[in-house]
Amino acid sequence: MDDMTIITKYGGDIIASSGMQAEKGFMQHGSVTTYDHSMAVTKMCLRLSRGLHIRTDERSLIRGALLHDYYLYDWHAPRDGSDLHAFSHPGKAVRNAARDFGLNEIERDMIRCHMFPLTVRPPRFRESAILCLADKICAFRETWAGLGNRNTVRQDGKEKTR
């Protein structure tokens, strides 16, 4: 089964939800939306688990990955009582995802621990460790691509051709 077929099989309800669709309006890294980031991370989780031959519960892996940044706001926008987003958003994503979809133990741990080691609680499941790594690979790629785009604009505002 190809990536999108299995992602749709196990996470179609999440992808179609109003919350997930709202993520198309929230920016994550560079010019990448939270929706696109979450889809890329989900595909990376499948690639890592299959490429490294790590046995996983693929349904939980996909659902936890799709929902790992389900905090439902644009973290660049100023908020009342603003806090340190990097530390606080996993807990918010767990609460929102549990409310909207229900979470099993693996999915809950995946979302809660995806910022490890920045947040102190280590992953308890293989699926959580895979998500942790996939999220960092995708975040690095997205941030790097954003820096590349910035470098293509000269000071006079005209694009370089390199």
Ligand SMILES: [Fe+2]
């Ligand atoms: Fe995150």
Ligand SMILES: [Fe+2]
């Ligand atoms: Fe993420």
